[in-house]
Amino acid sequence: MTKGADMPMPPQRPSRRVSTRVWVGIVVLFSITSFVAGTRVDNFSSIKAIFGVGRDDAQLSFRGAEEVYRLLRTHYDGTLDTAKLEDGASRGLAAASGDPYTVFMDAEEAAAFDDQLDGRVSGIGAEIGLRGGQPTILRLLDGSPAKSSGLKPGDTIVRVGEEETVDYDVTKTATLIRGDEGTTVKLAVLRGQEPREFTITRASVTDSSVASRIDDGIGVLTIRRFDTDTATLARQAAQQFVEEGVRGVIVDLRDNGGGYLEQAQATAGIWLDDEVVVTERRGGATTDTLRSTGMPVLSQLKTTVLVNGGSASASEILAGALRDHGRATLLGEQTFGKGSVQQVFDLAEGRQLKITIARWYTPKGDNLSDAGLQPDTEVQLTRDDMDKGRDPQLDAAKKAL
Incomplete structure (x- = not known):
């Protein structure tokens, strides 16, 4: 350990x-x-197996979950x-x-x-955090796409792609920004009161x-x-x-x-x-x-x-x-x-x-x-x-x- x-x-x-x-x-x-x-994984028994729990009610009952799963399989109009x-x-x-x-x-x-x-970073090479409750650029990695794009520490991220991020936490914002190396992402930020937009190509960066x-x-x-x-x-x-x-x-x-x-x-x-x-x-x-x-x-x-x-x-x-x-x-x-x-x-x-x-x-x-x-x-x-x-x-x- x-x-x-x-x-x-x-x-x-x-x-x-x-x-x-x-x-x-x-x-x-x-x-x-x-x-x-x-x-x-293909069946509900495997779902239970990941917990190391069987059907012994003294450990944990899965009857309710099994019922939900059965109803989903029977009635859900779509692919599970x-x-x-x-x-x-x-x-x-x-x-x-x-x-x-x-x-x-x-x-x-x-x-x-x-x-x-x-x-190990595969993305735009920016560190973000909350400032005043808003996702904000804190630091730009040297040699990163974020730094070369013109982003600056203090920029408030207000939109990623077409999705508004004003009230998002760090993890949710990062999920929108991350992606495969070589793909692009569009960021809209506020610098002070001035709106700016950036299109950034993701890359691999070591920090x-x-x-x-x-x-x-x-x-x-x-x-x-x-x-x-x-x-x-x-x-x-x-x-x-x-x-x-x-x-x-x-x-x-x-x-x-x-x-x-x-x-x-x-x-x-x-x-x-x-x-x-x-x-x-x-x-x-x-x-x-x-x-x-x-x-x-x-x-x-x-x-x-x-x-x-x-x-x-x-x-x-x-x-x-x-x-x-x-x-x-x-x-x-x-x-x-x-x-x-x-x-x-x-x-x-x-x-x-x-x-x-x-x-x-x-x-x-x-x-x-x-x-x-x-x-x-x-x-x-x-x-x-x-x-x-x-x-x-x-x-x-x-x-x-």
Whole structure:
């Protein structure tokens, strides 16, 4: 079993695929990827089989579902897609738990989930998120079709093709935009109050989870998600900061929706020396305590962590651990508030089931579900700032160092 943290997965991925993984984060398919279709199943017994449940009523009764299926087959005026019925039944069981993070993913969604976390993008190469409740371009990947088209961070997506997206969430918007490499998609956006339209040809783009630079003697480490090599890349950047003699470090976790828990744990080791990063509790009892690993090469450097409402799960774990141990201050906006741990089970034919198995707590015992982390210094990034290319949060962090 491999542990990870939710934007979606694996830390040190083994050479062969494992059957289960643990992950913490929020599912945001912002990469706008294309997907691989699943396969069909031909009868209702196979639908029941995916749950590992037979006709024993002591486990789970399928009489109602069987009746619905029988009536559909008898009376429905059209062609039934058994694969869609199977996935729908699976999705319904997971949704009935009442937990928004316990979800069933069909083969397409599971493939996108894995690809997104590993930075494999087949689409326009744009990262999107909600700003003011509207789907908005947050970042354009270097060399991407989105960047060459003239799109800019801060553009509000109002239409994809012929479909209005004003009230759509990120996932629904991304579903409309993604597609096969070489095909085109039309986007209508608002830039400020000015409407603009773009026709973009989708392509394959690879996006690294870590970027770093040195500005005016300050090391800026941007972590976009926690995927399989994030901790390694972050440590390499940290070592460069030390060699260049920076006077402080900014860690940018804004819009980082999570990833593999072990990667957040290992990244914390860049600042913490064998100290508690996070504890997991199930049913109120502590089931696991994760401590930092590796040499704390930045432990003596003043550090500011940038966060916002898109910072969730694994990024909240890292930010919370650094602040609780007095290694960093937080600047920006309140974080998302994702305080649960999910285990990802690989099912037949490429499907996956993600189940909440525990809650996680910061070193000082805080669970951040709903409340999130409050920054030590609150600085807003407005739409006007984005439209004009300003970043007052980054500017304030530099001044603080």
